[in-house]
Amino acid sequence: MTKAVAESFPMNRGEGVYSYTQNSSHQRDGVNSSKAVIDEAIAEKLDILKFSTSDPFTIADFGCSTGPNTFLVVQNVVDAVKLKYQKCPSLSMHIPEFQVYFNDHIDNDFNTLFKSIPLEKQYFAASVPGSFYDRLFPKASLNFVHSSYALHWLSTLPSELLDKNSPAWNKGRITYANAPDEVVKAFKAQFAKDMSSFLNARAEEVVPGGLMGLLLIATPDDIPSPKSIFAGLFDLMGSCLMDMAKIVRDVQF
Template identity: 75%
Template sequence: MAIMVPESFPMNAGEGPLSYTQNSYHQKEGLITSKAIIDEAIAERLDIKRFSTSCPFTIADFGCSTGPNTFVLVQNVIEAVEAKYKQCPSLSSHVPEFQVYFNDHVSNDFNTLYKSIPFDKKYFVAGVPGSFFGRLFPKASLNFAHSSYALQWLSMAPTELLDKESPAWNKGRITYANAPEEVFKAYSAQFAKDMTSFLNARAEEVVPGGLVALLLVGTTDDVLSHQSVFVRLFGLMGSCLMEMAELGLLSETEIDSFNMPVYNTSPKEMKGLIEENGCFSIESMDPIVHEVPDAKTCSIHLRAGMEGVLKEHFGSEIMDELFHRFTKKIEESSILSILPNELSVILKRKVAN
């Protein structure tokens, strides 16, 4: 039987004006906002007495991209863990060494990541290429696992969206915004499958008493996923593509054969999937809200993160025109008056009885 290989959607590489490195400060703000949540979780929930003081404390960032945000996260976690050890009388003189693993798809620009590693770092570094929807580490080898702004990416767009005979055929759209219920259900089912795979893999890799911190682009329980800001933005992008098709800049067939592999989950949906996995306790699940300042900033940030998958399907020639139109669409809409919702989740690996 053929094995489905997760698709790879790398952020814009390098350090140029359209790179993810230069256009990810919205994500950095999210990490800064969630820092207090992670600090509290480490201080109150991390079972350091269960860990061997002769082994390094291991941290993995899943979906690290090219930096610099992953380094901010790692430094914050290390400082919080050091403080936890120093406040424990029996372990204050046994602060461990730190081993950090940076994970992303094999197509990620690891060269830019490695060049950006802080020269004064106080931890050992290893890159771990591969999909985080599968196993990447030995059993019970991670003390702290993290992923931010990565799990909204699906491993693949649902295949039924391309089937003309299916009620989920997504003609004329690139996501589930303004789509039939069957399209949304297909996306939701794919997310459930992917998140289940992610949780199953981390359940094997995280030590009992270890923590998993997730930051996801999402929605609230009282706002339907297809009405979330993120999904509605891609609805605007889809309308830009359709206008360009009408002008002969691309074909409608190209649009019909493309679906953006992204999904916004809700707290209720996440809670159900975590409980179904059964290996983690939910220590906290908090909404994170911070503003996007203007249409141009929103557009260029999305370009840095999403251009790769668009370019692979539509080609590079239309990208400038597409994002010029997209910026204007955002300016003409009221979409940025609605604050985007994100979801911070802290999980603890259960200890077997």
């Protein structure tokens, strides 16, 4: 098993005004727009003939947070898979039961997640806490893997960004916007390492014929990331967060 210790920064817990539950409509829009792509992939690529008719159909949402977006995703997948079985002459009478695993870091507010799980859900639900950069499931045990707005979370900050003697020293900034190439390279290298840990772990866990749907923020190849619209926004947000942290530090000491 791989072992990568990922830092954990959970979303705001509960259902209050500042909670993730009440402040994730942007991610919900993304999840809704990816529905058609997922439906099509399930209809055309999910190889249900390879699955045993006596096993449940297992779905895992990696980086699920506290809801409600994860419930939308899961219901969409369940509906699309059921439709696929109904349309398959040899399997239309063998629609499987569904087992859903909600994954996030151990610090995630799983209580809010389970309190708000839809009453009319048509699946068994369980949580699997831990970093998705590690193995979390037995070999060949997942039929459908999903993750949205989570894989841009690096497992750790590249250490050279904090090293004043390194050309990749980021001078205390928390983004790569308008930073030297070495800073961008350090972020890219960490992302590549993390993605490969994620994909290697899932490669073991997904059953033959299974599928994976990943939704993450990206920029077109011809726009260098540090110059993209996101970089500008993150630079602004980064400087606000640094100011806030400085105020808290000055007040404390």
